[in-house]
Amino acid sequence: xxxxxxxxxxxxxxxxxxxxxxxxxxxxxxxxxxxxxxxxxxxxxxxxxxxxxxxxxxxxxxxxxxxxxxxxxxxxxxxxxxxxxxxxxxxxxxxxxxxxxxxxxxxxxxxxxxxxxxxxxxxxxxxxxxxxxxxxxxxxxxxxxxxxxxxxxxxxxxxxxxxxxxxxxxxxxxxxxxxxxxx
Amino acid sequence: xxxxxxxxxxxxxxxxxxxxxxxxxxxxxxxxxxxxxxxxxxxxxxxxxxxxxxxxxxxxxxxxxxxxxxxxxxxxxxxxxxxxxxxxxxxxxxxxxxxxxxxxxxxxxxxxxxxxxxxxxxxxxxxxxxxxxxxxxxxxxxxxxxxxxxxxxxxxxxxxxxxxxxxxxxxxxxxxxxxxxxxxxxxxxxxxxxxxxxxxxxxxxxxxxxxxxxxxxxxxxxxxxxxxxxxxxxxxxxxxxxxxxxxxxxxxxxxxxxxxxxxxxxxxxxxxxxxxxxxxxxxxxxxxxxxxxxxxxxxxxxxxxxxxxx
Numbered sequence: 001x002x003x004x005x006x007x008x009x010x011x012x013x014x015x016x017x018x019x020x021x022x023x024x025x026x027x028x029x030x031x032x033x034x035x036x037x038x039x040x041x042x043x044x045x046x047x048x049x050x051x052x053x054x055x056x057x058x059x060x061x062x063x064x065x066x067x068x069x070x071x072x073x074x075x076x077x078x079x080x081x082x083x084x085x086x087x088x089x090x091x092x093x094x095x096x097x098x099x100x101x102x103x104x105x106x107x108x109x110x111x112x113x114x115x116x117x118x119x120x121x122x123x124x125x126x127x128x129x130x131x132x133x134x135x136x137x138x139x140x141x142x143x144x145x146x147x148x149x150x151x152x153x154x155x156x157x158x159x160x161x162x163x164x165x166x167x168x169x170x171x172x173x174x175x176x177x178x179x180x181x182x183x
Numbered sequence: 184x185x186x187x188x189x190x191x192x193x194x195x196x197x198x199x200x201x202x203x204x205x206x207x208x209x210x211x212x213x214x215x216x217x218x219x220x221x222x223x224x225x226x227x228x229x230x231x232x233x234x235x236x237x238x239x240x241x242x243x244x245x246x247x248x249x250x251x252x253x254x255x256x257x258x259x260x261x262x263x264x265x266x267x268x269x270x271x272x273x274x275x276x277x278x279x280x281x282x283x284x285x286x287x288x289x290x291x292x293x294x295x296x297x298x299x300x301x302x303x304x305x306x307x308x309x310x311x312x313x314x315x316x317x318x319x320x321x322x323x324x325x326x327x328x329x330x331x332x333x334x335x336x337x338x339x340x341x342x343x344x345x346x347x348x349x350x351x352x353x354x355x356x357x358x359x360x361x362x363x364x365x366x367x368x369x370x371x372x373x374x375x376x377x378x379x380x381x382x383x384x385x386x387x388x389x390x391x392x393x394x395x396x397x398x399x400x401x402x403x404x405x406x407x408x409x410x411x412x413x414x415x416x417x418x419x420x421x422x423x424x425x426x427x428x429x430x431x432x433x434x435x436x437x438x439x440x441x442x443x444x445x446x447x448x449x450x451x452x453x454x455x456x457x458x459x460x461x462x463x464x465x466x467x468x469x470x471x472x473x474x475x476x477x478x479x480x481x482x483x484x485x486x487x488x489x490x491x492x493x
């Protein structure tokens with residue numbers, strides 16, 4: 001598939017401000033962060049979760065645990081994909097029972113990734129609550145799922161692709177809308 | 184990796200082996216969790232058909248399938264219609280039309296899995312065919328070595344024992360060679376197959392000479408069921424010359440790993456001090472075997488290869 005960049009919807013400044021706001025909202029919602037952990041979804045949810053945790057540490061002086069969740073084995077489309085996606089490691093090295101877990105991902109779209117993430121998380125324990133933070137909500141949900149913390153709502157068409165870039169993976173920060181140019 | 188069957192390591196590309204080993208890493212994490220189950224292969228069915236005895240390989244495949252939520256069935260050959268004279272081809276067909284997606288087969292005749300593969304649409308995994316190959320054992324050996332040493336590249340590996348009858352040795356030689364390992368084999372001259380030079384393997388008859396500077400020692404089981412008479416005088420004499428004892432490790436590297444595919448004949452090819460010693464990874468090999476088989480089942484049943492073929 002070929003893409004053309006259509007529009008920049010967040011530059012590096014905007015992306016980082018959105019993460020700062022989400023950090024504040026997580027603290028506010030949970031009345032502090034003493035019983036909160038962040039879990040990033042592979043791959044770009046992981047650096048986003050780490051950065052939100054850094055901001056929370058600056059604001060509240062508390063280090064919240066950060067885990068990594070790989071949802072490949074929980075996908076609902078494995079048998080229809082042409083080739084198998086790469087399985088990454090899951091690393092949630094703390095007990096999630098009875099804590100408030102904030103799942104972090106880059107883009108919320110159909111909701112199927114989050115459905116898989118909920119199953120994957122519940123196989124690790126029984127959190128007190130699961131909340132969802134996403135950098136971009138682009139609509140087009142296929143499941144009854146909504147985010148608790150949103151960086152930006154971006155109306156899109158299904159022909160468009162929302163690409164999030166983060167320094168840790170891509171060498172730069174930003175969000176662009178791209179369009180598939182193939183017929 | 185996108186292939187219907189796993190028949191041996193001879194034909195498998197290095198990249199595919201790496202994909203299998205990489206995928207086995209997160210699979211091993213699942214085995215160590217409280218809830219040892221993921222829904223990945225829900226709705227898939229696999230059958231294990233073993234014409235030879237087995238504890239770990241068959242159980243390992245079965246539990247690997249179950250951890251991934253596949254339905255697994257074991258066909259007990261000794262109580263099956265095979266005993267009434269049903270041909271292998273008819274048995275395969277019967278299993279296939281029950282809707283199985285994958286078949287794991289072990290047989291005393293080399294080439295049986297290849298024959299099965301030609302006669303079915305199911306995926307086929309070779310769990311040991313005669314003296315030819317035992318690819319999943321070699322994969323778990325490679326995994327165990329890579330996990331401890333960090334890499335396979337350039338390691339010196341000695342394989343000890345009955346090389347002639349050993350499918351584990353052959354699969355290991357094929358696999359290790361693809362990663363640039365120096366493979367040595369050691370055992371009595373009567374238990375060495377012809378053509379070792381062509382496989383780029385050095386053969387030794389003295390254990391001390393073979394173990395000099397090695398990173399890994401893989402000890403083979405003396406397979407009493409495959410011994411014709413006269414290949415070596417007695418088990419006692421074999422043990423005198425080739426049983427791995429603590430003093431042999433002095434020639435090897437200090438952090439040498441000792442592997443054994445099991446089941447062990449303690450006091451014949453391996454001493455108990457070695458088997459239960461600090462260099463032994465024999466028990467961990469079994470855990471790794473489950474992880475590697477989970478990776479394989481996921482890679483072979485997880486995607487839709489039919490779509491690619493069309």
